Amino acid sequence: MIKKCFKLILKGMVNEEIEMPFDEYKNFDELIKVYSKNTGGILISMKVNDKEIPMNYFEKVKNSFFEGGEVIELEFMPREFVMKNLVKQSSDYIEKLKSSLNNLSKDLLAHHEEGKKVVVSIIEGISALLNIIIQLKTFTSEEFFDMEDIKKIEVVIKDISQAFQDNDLEKLTEKIDYDLIVVLKILSKIFRDYEDLFNESDDIEE
DSSP: OOOOEEEEEEEESOOEEEEEETTSSSSHHHHHHHHHHHHOEEEEEEEETTEEOOGGGHHHHTTOOOOSSOEEEEEEEEHHHHHHHHHHHHHHHHHHHHHHTTTHHHHHHTTOHHHHHHHHHHHHHHHHHHHHHHHHHHHHOOOOSOHHHHHHHHHHHHHHHHHHHTTOHHHHHHIIIIIHHHHHHHHHHHHHHHHHHHHHHHHHHO
């Protein structure tokens, strides 16, 4: 009897195609951990049967198991490459966010649905930026921030989230028009400092 297999396609740091028994790994999570360790890289994209799986869906699919016949495509890139890209993407996101704040309070006071969506994305986005900062500290061993500033950011996001849940538009717009501006200035400086660090590293290598 022929044992059922799945095909693993590796890209990025390693370019390889492997046929594997469907029960070689307990689940998707185990497969990723093994190849993250083997390549020494970070997973930046994944496909299952030629369908792109967004990275923020990983928690939903990590316990999935293989039945045989699947084609799994994983792309791993060096950690420094990924960190540098995260810094650039984060800085770009902050600048876009600054621009989007111009009419946000007006939209919220006018009860526009788009304004509500922006608030939700701000809460999620800045929480993600804080996680990235912790990753950058771990990766570079450099701490371009004061923990008091991080706590300040967390408090502002918590206040915005609470005011949004309570539908307290007066408090919400006040937090957005004043406190959030301060938060974005702090975040801009942190990511600018990390960007300078990576640029200095590039100059040394050249």
